[in-house]
Amino acid sequence: MFSNLQYLQHKRFIPLWRVAIFSLLGAFFMALMAQKKLSIPGTALQLSLQSLSVSLLVIIFQRKALWAVVVYLVLATLGFAVLADGSSDPNWFGSIKAGYYWGFLLASWAVGSVLATVRPHRFVKIWFCLSLNETLILFCGFLLLSYHFGFKQAWWIGVCPYILGALGKITFAALFYKFILLKEEDKSQ
Structure with missing residues (x-):
């Protein structure tokens, strides 16, 4: 069995004040990304970058990104x-x-857990792990919209227009993850 000190070292204990500061900074990062909009070609809709900010926070903080979303x-x-x-x-x-x-909350928990468990190194595996972020967010949005408008209408107004943007955000996040991974490998050599 671990002693208390060994257990804390094993779990990579981070002081509460650091988690609070990182969470506040992460929340401000999400707020800044919420202000950024990208036009979706062929529609009058604009895509916010909030879900991308969740991906980036998960890449940086892993499971602790949940607290930034909270x-x-x-x-x-x-x-x-x-x-x-x-x-x-x-x-x-x-x-x-x-x-x-609510999808932001669920995705930050799930994707943080997946990345911490799987620790992907190949780009395709990274991409699929991070696609869970957009999938969960769009699915949660779809569920609530389908309650108000029905399944078909929820698909056409709440998911379909955002798929192309989601693919772009997943790819950007995967490239960012790969860049961070390469930086860590360079440090260890």
Whole structure:
């Protein structure tokens, strides 16, 4: 059995104050990425980069990215203008977009766990691990939209227009992960 000190060293214990600072910085990063919009060709829709920020936070903080998303959602609940377009909605959990926000929470937990467990090195494996992020976010958004509009309409307004953008965000995140991985390998040599 591990002694307490060995257990903490084995689990890579990080002081609570550091987790709090990283979580706050991560939440601000998500808020900044929420302000950035990309136009989707052929539609009047614009794509926010919030889900990409979740991927990047997971790559950097792994399982601890969950706390950044929690802080982000708490800030939204407190009325801070952290949501897409700089909007504030203390009742975000009751809005039509709530499924996507809950998806951020689920994705940060699931993808952080997958990356920590699988530790992919090949680009294709990295890409598929990170595709779970966009899949979970879009699926959660789809579930809530289908409650309001039905399955077919939810697919056409809440998933289909965002697939191309999701593929781009997954690819960017996978390239970022590969870059970080190469940097770590260079340090170890």
